[in-house]
Amino acid sequence: MTETMNPDETRTPAADSGPVAGGGHAPDTVEHAAATPDQALPYRELGLKDDEYQRIVDLLGRRPTAAELAMYSVMWSEHCSYKSSKIHLRQFGDKTTEQMREHLMVGMGENAGVVDIGDGWAVTFKIESHNHPSFVEPYQGAATGVGGIVRDIMSMGARPVAVMDALRFGAIDHPDTARVVHGVVAGVGGYGNCLGLPNIGGEVVFDPSYQGNPLVNALCLGVLRHDDVHLANASGVGNLVVLFGARTGGDGIGGASILASETFVDGVPSKRPSVQVGDPFMEKVLIECCLELFGAGVVEGIQDLGAAGISCATSELASNGEGGMHVDLEKVLLRDPTLTAGEILMSESQERMMAVVTPANLDRFLAITGKWDVETAVIGEVTDTGRLTIDHFGHRIVDVEPRTVAHDGPVYDRPYARPAWQDALQADTISGPAGAARFARPQTGDELRDTLLRLLASPNLASKAWVTDQYDRFVQGNTALAQPDDAGVIRVDESTGLGVALATDGNGRYAKLDPYAGAQLALSEAYRNVATVGARPRAVTDCLNFGSPEDPDAMWQLVQSITGLADACLELGVPVTGGNVSLYNGTGEPGQIDSSIHPTPVAGVLGVLDDVARVVPSGWRAPGQAIYLLGTTRGELDGSAWADVVHGHLGGLPPAVDLAAERALAAVLVGAARDGLVDAGHDLAEGGLAVALAEACLRYGTGAVVDLAGLCERDDVSAFEALFSESVARALVAVPRSEEVRFVDLCTGRGVPALRIGSTDDAGAAGEADGPALVVSGAFAVPLAALGEATRGTLAAHFA
Numbered sequence: 001m002t003e004t005m006n007p008d009e010t011r012t013p014a015a016d017s018g019p020v021a022g023g024g025h026a027p028d029t030v031e032h033a034a035a036t037p038d039q040a041l042p043y044r045e046l047g048l049k050d051d052e053y054q055r056i057v058d059l060l061g062r063r064p065t066a067a068e069l070a071m072y073s074v075m076w077s078e079h080c081s082y083k084s085s086k087i088h089l090r091q092f093g094d095k096t097t098e099q100m101r102e103h104l105m106v107g108m109g110e111n112a113g114v115v116d117i118g119d120g121w122a123v124t125f126k127i128e129s130h131n132h133p134s135f136v137e138p139y140q141g142a143a144t145g146v147g148g149i150v151r152d153i154m155s156m157g158a159r160p161v162a163v164m165d166a167l168r169f170g171a172i173d174h175p176d177t178a179r180v181v182h183g184v185v186a187g188v189g190g191y192g193n194c195l196g197l198p199n200i201g202g203e204v205v206f207d208p209s210y211q212g213n214p215l216v217n218a219l220c221l222g223v224l225r226h227d228d229v230h231l232a233n234a235s236g237v238g239n240l241v242v243l244f245g246a247r248t249g250g251d252g253i254g255g256a257s258i259l260a261s262e263t264f265v266d267g268v269p270s271k272r273p274s275v276q277v278g279d280p281f282m283e284k285v286l287i288e289c290c291l292e293l294f295g296a297g298v299v300e301g302i303q304d305l306g307a308a309g310i311s312c313a314t315s316e317l318a319s320n321g322e323g324g325m326h327v328d329l330e331k332v333l334l335r336d337p338t339l340t341a342g343e344i345l346m347s348e349s350q351e352r353m354m355a356v357v358t359p360a361n362l363d364r365f366l367a368i369t370g371k372w373d374v375e376t377a378v379i380g381e382v383t384d385t386g387r388l389t390i391d392h393f394g395h396r397i398v399d400v401e402p403r404t405v406a407h408d409g410p411v412y413d414r415p416y417a418r419p420a421w422q423d424a425l426q427a428d429t430i431s432g433p434a435g436a437a438r439f440a441r442p443q444t445g446d447e448l449r450d451t452l453l454r455l456l457a458s459p460n461l462a463s464k465a466w467v468t469d470q471y472d473r474f475v476q477g478n479t480a481l482a483q484p485d486d487a488g489v490i491r492v493d494e495s496t497g498l499g500v501a502l503a504t505d506g507n508g509r510y511a512k513l514d515p516y517a518g519a520q521l522a523l524s525e526a527y528r529n530v531a532t533v534g535a536r537p538r539a540v541t542d543c544l545n546f547g548s549p550e551d552p553d554a555m556w557q558l559v560q561s562i563t564g565l566a567d568a569c570l571e572l573g574v575p576v577t578g579g580n581v582s583l584y585n586g587t588g589e590p591g592q593i594d595s596s597i598h599p600t601p602v603a604g605v606l607g608v609l610d611d612v613a614r615v616v617p618s619g620w621r622a623p624g625q626a627i628y629l630l631g632t633t634r635g636e637l638d639g640s641a642w643a644d645v646v647h648g649h650l651g652g653l654p655p656a657v658d659l660a661a662e663r664a665l666a667a668v669l670v671g672a673a674r675d676g677l678v679d680a681g682h683d684l685a686e687g688g689l690a691v692a693l694a695e696a697c698l699r700y701g702t703g704a705v706v707d708l709a710g711l712c713e714r715d716d717v718s719a720f721e722a723l724f725s726e727s728v729a730r731a732l733v734a735v736p737r738s739e740e741v742r743f744v745d746l747c748t749g750r751g752v753p754a755l756r757i758g759s760t761d762d763a764g765a766a767g768e769a770d771g772p773a774l775v776v777s778g779a780f781a782v783p784l785a786a787l788g789e790a791t792r793g794t795l796a797a798h799f800a
Contacts, residue, residue, distance in 0.1 A: 027341070027395040028066040037063050046073035052410055059404050067390065067397040070342035071405055074308040075315060078583050081409040084549035085581045088559050091566035092576040100575040103538055111152040111232060111304065112222070113577020115539045117608045120226050121492050123500055124156045127166070127219035127543045127604045129582035134216040137275040138183025142216050143191040144276040147283050147350050149220040150195065151304035154287055155353070157230035157294050158222025161476065162490050163192045165202040165218050166504045166543070166602045167467075170211030172459040172798050177206070180214050181799055188218070189470040194280035195287070198479045199471035200488025202504055204795075206459040209508065209598045212587040217543040217580075219604050221502060223492050228294060232303040234321035234356045234382050239300055241314070241325060241380035242362075244369050245286050246351040248310070249335035251277045253346050282351040289372040290353065296368060298361040305352035311345045311405070313354040314380075318388045318402035321356075325402065327380035329392040341392040356382060416555035426513060428651030431637045439647050441720050448723060449780035451646065452690045453790045455724075458645040461687050462794035480612040484699065486529040486683055487607070489615050497611035501535035504605075507686070508598025509639045510654035515557040516564035519601040520657045523568045524728055525685050526605040531666035532681045532731055534616045534673025535607025540569055542579035542603050547586040547596025554586070557599040565601060571659040574605065616673045618682040619699020620734050620760040625679055627704060627758045629689065630665055630747065631730030633711060635721040641686045642724045661729035661752075668752045669731060677735060677743045684730040690723040692732055693774055694787050703772035703784060706758030714755060719779060734760055 033039075043053040046069065056064050056072050064072060078084060092108060101107070105122055106114035112126035130145025146163060153160045165188050170177045192199050202219075234241065293299050301321070303313045310332070318325040329341055339347070357365050362378070369376040383389075388405070390398035429435050442451045455461050464483065473482035480489035480499060487503040505525040511518025527537045542565060547554030558581075569576055586596035609615060620627075637643055638652025672678045682696045697704055708722045717725065735743045740756075747754035762772045770783040 027392065027397060030065055030396045030399045033065045034062045039063065041066065041069050043069060043073065047077055048073050052076060055410070060400065065397050067341045067345055068400060070346045071311040071315065071398065074311050074346055075405045076409040078549070080308050080312065082581055083410045084412050084414050084555070084583060085558060085562070086411050087413055088562045089581070091562060092569070095566045095570040096575045100573055104575055104577065105226070106156070106229060108576065108578050110578070111155045113539065113541065114156060114229055115577065115606060116226070117492065117498065117500060119493060119496060119498055121498060122224050122226055122229070123492065123606065124153055124158045124222045124224065125219065125502065125541055125604070125606055126152055126578050127217055127504065127541045127602065128152070128580040129543050129545060130216045130218065131214065131545065131582050131585060133275045134184055135180065135212070135214055138180045139187040140275050140277050142184040142187030143278040143280070144350050145216050145218045146188055146191040147278045147280065148306045149218045150283065151306065151353065153220045153222035154290050155230065155232060155302050155304045156222065156224070157228040158224035159291055160197055160220050160222045160287060161478065162200045162221045162488065163197050163219060164200060164488060164502060164504055165216070166506065167203065168205045168207065168210045168215035168508070168600065170206065170214065171208045172206045174211055176211070178799055184214065184216055185467050185470055191278055191280045193472045195284050196475050198473050198475050198482065200473060200479055200482040200490065201502060202483070203506070204464045204467050207508065207598060209594070213585045213597050215545050215585070215597070215600060217545070217602050219502070219504060219541065221490065221500070230294060230299060230302050232317055232320055233301045234317035234325055236300060236356070236358065236382055237323055237384045238359065239382040240357045240359060240362055240378050241327060241382065242355045242357050242365065242376060243332060243352065243379050244355065244374050244376040245353050246279060246282050246349060247333045247335040247375060248339070248344055248347050248352070249349045250339060250343065250347065251349055253343050253348070276348050276350050278350045285372050285374060286351055286353065289369055289374045292368050293365060296364060298357060298365045298368070299355050300358060301356040303354045305354060307348060309345065309347045309349065315388055315402045315405035317354065317356065319406040321382065324383040324385040324387045325380060326383050327390045329379070329390050331377050331379040333375055333377050341397050414549050414555045415552050416559055417552045418556055419553040425651055426653055429638055429653070430643045430647065430649050431635055431652055435637065439649065445779040448720065449782050451642065451724070452694060453782070453786065455641055455645055455687050455691055456694055456787060456791040457794050458641065459794055461641055461691055463791045464795065465792065466795035466799060480615050481533055481617060484695070485618040486532045487535065489533055489609065489612055491612045497613050499609045499612035501530045501533050501607040501609060502604060503529035504602055505529065506600050506602035508600040509644065509650055511557070511561060511599040511601060512650065513639050513652060513654045515560035515599050517654050517657050518599065519561035519564035520568040520659065521654060521728060522601050523565055523572070523603040523605070524657065524659060524662045525683065526603045527572060527574070527662060527666060528683045528729070528731065530605045530607035531669040532616065532683045534614055534670060535609045536670050537572070537574050537605050537607045537666060539606045540574050540576045540603060542576060542601060544579070544581045545585055545597065545600040545602065546583055549583050551595060554596045561599060561601045565603065568659055572663055614673050614676070616678055616681045617699065618680065619696045620680050620702035620704060621700050622679060623702060623760050623762040625734040625736055625760045626740055626756055627706060627760060628733050628735055628743070629711065629730065629755050629757050630668065630733065630752055631661065632727065632753055633715045633717055633722055633725055633730065634727045635717050636725050636727045640688070640724065640726045641691070655726050655728050658729045664750050664752050665729050665731060668747055668750050671746055672733065672743060677739045677746065678733040679736055680734040682732045684732065686726065688724045688726050696732060697772070697774050697784055698788055698791070701772060701784060703761045703774055704758055705761050705775040705777065707777040708757065710755055711757060
């Protein structure tokens with residue numbers, strides 16, 4: 001049923017002597033606040049520092065009301081204001097050239113970036129975190145993380161068409177890991193599946209550093225025409241402020257905004273506000289309702305309600321507009337009539353949107369929301385006062401300049417310094433002669449084979465089918481590729497085949513060793529994955545997961561990673577369109593090497609394909625094709641999967657970044673896909689060449705015969721290093737025999753090393769009875785059945 005006002009006309013106002021608790025006193029009005037300057041308010045309990053509270057007093061010229069304090073506390077939280085990272089995030093804008101902006105229609109600062117992909121089509125995409133709520137209540141934390149990022153995409157005027165998730169959990173055998181894994185995976189799958197959105201990719205990583213602080217990063221992709229872009233602003237005096245969707249309840253009061261801005265102590269947050277509860281069926285209706293509202297042209301501005309709820313939506317819309325806004329808070333539709341004004345303002349109840357609508361369009365707006373049975377309330381109007389004012393049953397409880405709430409919060413230049421333990425960590429190498437003297441390396445063919453099988457069975461390299469089989473990857477019928485391929489690919493335009501590719505990547509082990517290089521390696525791998533399937537990399541979104549900004553060690557890691565990412569984007573020519581910073585991820589004592597999670601910058605790269613029919617999958621599809629290794633291999637084993645799985649070691653320096661080589665490799669991969677020169681492609685990353693070969697064979701059940709002699713001689717590496725080094729800017733491709741000359745010419749022209757190392761083969765080189773195999777000449781042969789058995793059972797054994 002559609003409502004245009006609060007149906008509970010006789011409801012008496014809840015007492016609001018405090019921002020989140022009633023006390024039976026008269027409402028704490030602006031007038032009352034001015035008359036009682038010495039009344040104590042619980043600002044510390046809401047996460048505000050003494051100086052921040054004094055700044056609020058100075059801005060207002062009086063103490064804040066309880067409702068104003070609620071607004072400032074959530075909007076000035078780390079999660080909403082980026083107060084510790086804002087000065088460093090400016091690098092993304094400062095290091096973006098005009099050429100990089102060529103296809104950027106909407107950049108940072110809006111709900112999501114919008115990128116032109118040609119033919120009048122645009123896409124919007126963004127990644128965000130829901131880490132801390134997903135530890136407290138894994139199912140709802142993950143589900144509402146998906147719901148929140150989907151609404152960000154909706155608010156840009158786009159139809160959401162796909163989601164991805166980058167997940168990190170504690171040790172796979174820890175007794176609490178199963179609780180978090182089951183809840184998070186079910187939440188991601190349940191919410192996305194109910195919305196009818198394909199989940200086309202992501203990551204699943206296990207590491208003890210995430211034991212008390214899992215990472216749940218959710219990405220959504222939306223599609224729209226150029227003329228359909230909507231922005232979040234409230235303009236036009238007399239225009240109406242309309243709240244529609246689910247009713248406001250007590251769930252999620254101060255949820256992500258406070259929970260994500262606090263330090264975890266002894267495995268639990270120091271504040272435990274209610275985690276939001278999601279309703280994907282309501283969100284599905286809301287998507288269709290919003291798209292019809294946009295199509296009817298009855299929306300002037302729109303904002304989703306996520307972190308900080310009404311506090312965020314009203315202050316941001318007003319701040320981005322030309323004047324001010326007035327709201328009558330009693331008109332908000334409630335699930336719980338006992339909520340105080342402060343609780344209504346702080347609630348992060350899900351599936352809600354706020355729109356600005358002209359009076360002339362209100363009836364049409366209400367007719368559409370009524371058609372979709374979406375409850376709607378007109379709660380205010382746009383004014384020319386330059387103030388955000390909020391009344392509750394006739395009492396003025398908020399009177400602020402909206403920009404001071406939404407955009408002009410504290411900005412900190414936190415102290416940071418290279419950790420005292422960093423030099424020792426980097427000196428502890430497993431590469432080279434020094435590492436070889438301390439850590440045994442496989443020598444014989446049997447030892448090399450057993451090492452490969454051990455890596456394939458390890459949690460981070462094992463098949464993620466147990467997870468991804470719980471997601472619908474092909475709903476809507478536009479998925480061209482999804483996991484386990486290198487990137488997810490979605491068709492945008494059925495008539496032309498125009499599409500986009502998406503990949504997310506991050507390696508916390510690399511970033512622990514060198515956060516500057518680690519961020520660049522995350523970007524370069526996602527960039528390479530997108531290029532491997534044949535897409536031209538065009539834009540970046542990022543999710544920066546780090547420890548406490550009050551710890552100089554963690555703050556240094558954050559600054560280094562932001563700088564590294566910005567520098568890499570500049571060199572690769574791809575702009576950052578937006579993203580998320582998640583801080584206070586950790587459980588240890590500041591200043592210790594294990595005080596935080598591994599610093600985990602996650603990069604999401606979007607690429608464009610002119611025709612998804614040309615997309616390149618990650619596995620061999622036919623026998624008799626030439627296998628080429630592109631790029632240069634070095635003996636780079638620090639931070640590698642081999643070091644972790646076999647020796648439990650983390651030390652040294654990560655693989656050397658080579659962005660010029662990445663750019664040249666991407667040009668070859670994209671050109672080869674466009675011209676039909678390759679039939680399959682797979683990037684080399686964790687596990688090196690050996691794991692990439694195994695995965696390419698397993699993808700479609702086609703074997704391979706390779707010879708490492710030429711590689712070892714050309715790049716001066718041992719067979720072990722050739723198989724397990726994690727040097728970057730490398731990829732495998734399968735080339736039809738008829739196209740080898742053209743392909744090699746393409747590589748030569750781009751200056752990309754290309755070495756023919758073998759061929760695809762389904763004849764069962766290990767013996768006909770064993771079926772197809774991976775054969776490394778002179779070293780070992782292993783049937784694909786054995787490779788599959790090694791990689792498929794790990795997650796199921798722990799969680800099924």
